[in-house]
Amino acid sequence: MHPPLHFSTRHLLLSLGSVGALIVIASSPQLLGDRVGAALAGVLAVSPVWLWAAALAFSTSLAASGCAWRSALARCGGDLSRTDAAARYGVGSLLNALAPAKLGSAVRFALFSRTLEAEGRLWTTGGVAASVGAARAIWLALLLLFAAASGVLPLWPLAVLAGVLALAVTVALVARDARPNARAAHALDAFRALRRSPRAAAELVGWVGLAAAARVGAATAIAAAFGVDQPLLAALLVVPALDLAGLLQLTPGNIGVASAAIAFALHAHGVGSGTALSAGIAFSAVETATSLAFGTGSALFLFAGARTAPRWSLAAVGATACVGLAAAFGATVVLPLV
Numbered sequence: 001m002h003p004p005l006h007f008s009t010r011h012l013l014l015s016l017g018s019v020g021a022l023i024v025i026a027s028s029p030q031l032l033g034d035r036v037g038a039a040l041a042g043v044l045a046v047s048p049v050w051l052w053a054a055a056l057a058f059s060t061s062l063a064a065s066g067c068a069w070r071s072a073l074a075r076c077g078g079d080l081s082r083t084d085a086a087a088r089y090g091v092g093s094l095l096n097a098l099a100p101a102k103l104g105s106a107v108r109f110a111l112f113s114r115t116l117e118a119e120g121r122l123w124t125t126g127g128v129a130a131s132v133g134a135a136r137a138i139w140l141a142l143l144l145l146f147a148a149a150s151g152v153l154p155l156w157p158l159a160v161l162a163g164v165l166a167l168a169v170t171v172a173l174v175a176r177d178a179r180p181n182a183r184a185a186h187a188l189d190a191f192r193a194l195r196r197s198p199r200a201a202a203e204l205v206g207w208v209g210l211a212a213a214a215r216v217g218a219a220t221a222i223a224a225a226f227g228v229d230q231p232l233l234a235a236l237l238v239v240p241a242l243d244l245a246g247l248l249q250l251t252p253g254n255i256g257v258a259s260a261a262i263a264f265a266l267h268a269h270g271v272g273s274g275t276a277l278s279a280g281i282a283f284s285a286v287e288t289a290t291s292l293a294f295g296t297g298s299a300l301f302l303f304a305g306a307r308t309a310p311r312w313s314l315a316a317v318g319a320t321a322c323v324g325l326a327a328a329f330g331a332t333v334v335l336p337l338v
Contacts, residue, residue, distance in 0.1 A: 094295020120186035194262030
């Protein structure tokens with residue numbers, strides 16, 4: 001049983017206000033100028049097949065990220081399946097798409113902490129989050145190295161990541177034989193477990209690598225949709241720029257900031273400003289829509305396991321979702337081909 005999470009009125013009003021502002025902007029793009037209106041028109045002109053491919057890649061990235069958390073939590077005594085882990089991660093992504101300030105990350109943290117029964121589980125979950133972050137830093141460093149070599153991004157983020165990775169390795173070495181004698185010491189549980197099991201560490205890095213690769217695949221599909229030359233190379237520039245822009249999330253789903261980062265990276269790749277802006281808007285829109293769909297399904301999955309909801313109602317919701325997905329795919333992809 002997982003007790004429901006409680007949100008304050010302030011969080012609810014902040015989320016509703018942010019979403020309302022985005023709806024106003026989306027319905028009246030002229031408020032942001034003619035260039036944004038033209039960019040939105042460019043989004044509507046692309047082939048939806050590539051956008052669906054990007055959505056599938058985004059879903060894969062979310063599921064793999066949840067599995068990465070599970071691989072570290074399982075070594076610390078967490079009892080959850082990969083499906084359960086992906087669902088908990090998805091709920092956090094749903095809230096991040098609706099609220100600013102990464103509120104969903106805090107909810108995700110709380111959901112994963114409930115899979116642990118030992119004392120100091122919040123500290124242990126914090127250590128798991130740090131270990132996942134260290135694994136992400138490895139792949140981000142590789143992407144940043146490519147972007148820096150291409151002259152798109154500066155070298156200083158690499159120095160910061162190198163420091164983070166050096167700190168993570170040092171902590172893992174120190175924590176290997178340490179025994180927690182206080183609650184705060186449980187923050188090293190994940191590093192201790194990963195240091196003692198190289199296979200577990202490799203599994204964690206592998207899941208995070210799969211999530212990163214799926215994200216690159218999504219960026220590649222978006223670039224291909226807009227006819228960008230060498231879309232894979234463009235995606236390898238877009239993803240690290242997005243990760244750096246996502247360090248400070250000011251809007252729901254980081255909409256606006258993410259689009260600007262993508263436009264900057266594509267423009268450095270030689271793409272025209274209009275096409276780059278359209279691609280940035282499309283990327284943010286598809287990622288947000290995927291987070292909403294994946295997160296809603298995740299919430300229903302957790303709801304089914306946490307409460308004695310009527311099975312017929314859950315089956316009806318699932319069937320409706322499948323029909324809606326099939327109808328959307330048919331209307332946007334199959335029907336235009338007929």
